[in-house]
Amino acid sequence: MVAGETSGDLLASRLLSGLRPQMPDAHMHGIGGPHMAQYGFVSDFPMEKLSVRGLFEVLAHYREIKGIQIALRDQLLAERPAVFIGVDAPDFNLGLEAQLKSAGIPTMHFIGPSIWAWRGGRIKKIARAASHMLVIFPFEEEIYRKAGIPATYVGHPLAQVIPMEPDQAAARTLLNLPPSGPVVAILPGSRMSELKYNAVAFVAAAKILLQRDPGLRIVAPMAGAAQRRYFEELIAQAGLQDVPVQILDGQSHxxxxxxxxxxxxxxxxxxxxxxxKRPMVIAYKMMSASWHILRHMAYQPWIGLPNILAQEFLVPELLQDAATPQALADALWQQLQDGAHRERLQRRFTEMHHSLLRDTAGESARAVMELIAQSRSGSV
Structure with missing residues (x-):
């Protein structure tokens, strides 16, 4: 298995939670993180090496990433595993899967690339790469089947992990936050490149919000120790180290x-x-050159998953130059103040949650076992 970032590690761990009981003695390895390790997964390379986003950012790390891909490919061609599962990270995994599949190793791709949002031509590459797709949004299964690619809708793993009615009081107690009074969470990203472009704007926006309401509490969960150090370094360089942000180690949920x-x-x-079911402002910034290319490649007016699934701007999106501290603060302040909007979001997000809820671990594990059985019978 290969997962390329924190979210992929979490999603892959849900698959492993269903698969490990079916294959208690299997050697499961590749590239992954701490959530996968809980199920006995061994990472042959640091997952952080793949956690790069943006066209030009990837180019800067291309040689190292390509070297990891080649080394892993050679290892797997010699080993000939029962199945290879690429978890998201399509730019890394699809090329690897294509080479393994052509050598007779069954391949599964978990989480389809967003071909419905941009770069739809990738479906031809996916057909060459994946023996089977596991998809996490209801509308994706038909897209792949029409293209002749076997696919199974398994629901979104997070829909099972996250409770339908989150316990705000218990969470505040756990984080030593006051039971009443407004709390804002800032999540500038788990990748270093995301932190580089988003962290300062997010904290600067928090500073503006605190000027409007000094009683506001700000929490910022970090994906790991390296991300925390980089976040603190960026904030200090921007002269924002005195903004009272409670930095958390993990604990994003x-x-x-x-x-x-x-x-x-x-x-x-x-x-x-x-x-x-929380109101939000979605923001994103990246290297300017990457942005100018990517913004012309989108098929839809939305980039945030909640808005894409709703097919409307349920929540604000502030992108690139629009994601100024003042604009972020103003948009989030509106989210805090508009009670009718919060109630509408609560209803829509609850509907969304139900639509994504399946036995993801069980369905995914079943599909993996069936693919292995088909391979051994010679029908793949």
Whole structure:
């Protein structure tokens, strides 16, 4: 298995929770993180090496990432595993899967690339790479089957992990936050490149919010120790070290449960916020050259998963130059003040949660076992 970032590690761990009981003695290895390790998964390379986003940012690390891909490919071609599962990270995994599949090793891709949002031509590459797709949004199964790619909708793993009615009081107690009074969570991203472009704007926005309401509490969960150090370094360089932000080691779900509103970088985390039924502002910044290319490649007007699933701007999106501290603060303040909007979001996000709820661990594990059985019978 290969997961390339924190969200992939979490999603893959849900698959492993269903698969490990079916294969208690299997050697499961590749690239992954701490959530996967809980199920006996061994990471052959540091997952952080793959956690790079943006066209030009990836180019800067291309040689190292390509070297890891080649080394892992050679290892797996010699080993010939029962199955290879690529978890998200399509730019790394699809190329690897194609080479393994052509050598007769069954391949599964868990979480389809967002071909419905941009770069739809990738479906041809997916057909060459994946023996079977596991998809996490209801509308994706038909897209892949029409293209002749076997696919199974398994629901979104996070829909099972996150409670339908999060316990805000318990989360605040756990994080030593006051039981009453507004709490804002800021999630500038788990990748170093995301922190680089989002962290300062998010904390500067928090400073403006604190000027409006000094009683506001700000929490910022960090994906790991390296991310925390980099976040603190960026904030200090910007002269914002005195902004009272409670930095958390992990505990992102507790932070979201405790919060009244959230400032979040676009990505899986925005869907987590929706599943916690919290108002949010979605923001994203990246290298300017990458942005000018990517913004012309989108098929839809939304980039945030909650808005894409709703097919409307349920929550604000502030992108690139629009994601100024003042604009972020103003948008989040509106989320905190508008009670009718919060109630509407609560209803819509609850509906969204139900639509994504399946036995993801069980369905995924069943599909993996069936693919292995088909391979051994010669029908793949």
């Amino acid at each position: 507790q932070a979201l449960a405790a919060a009244d509103a959230v400032m979040v970088a676009s990505g899986t985390a925005s869907l987590e916020v929706a599943l916690f």
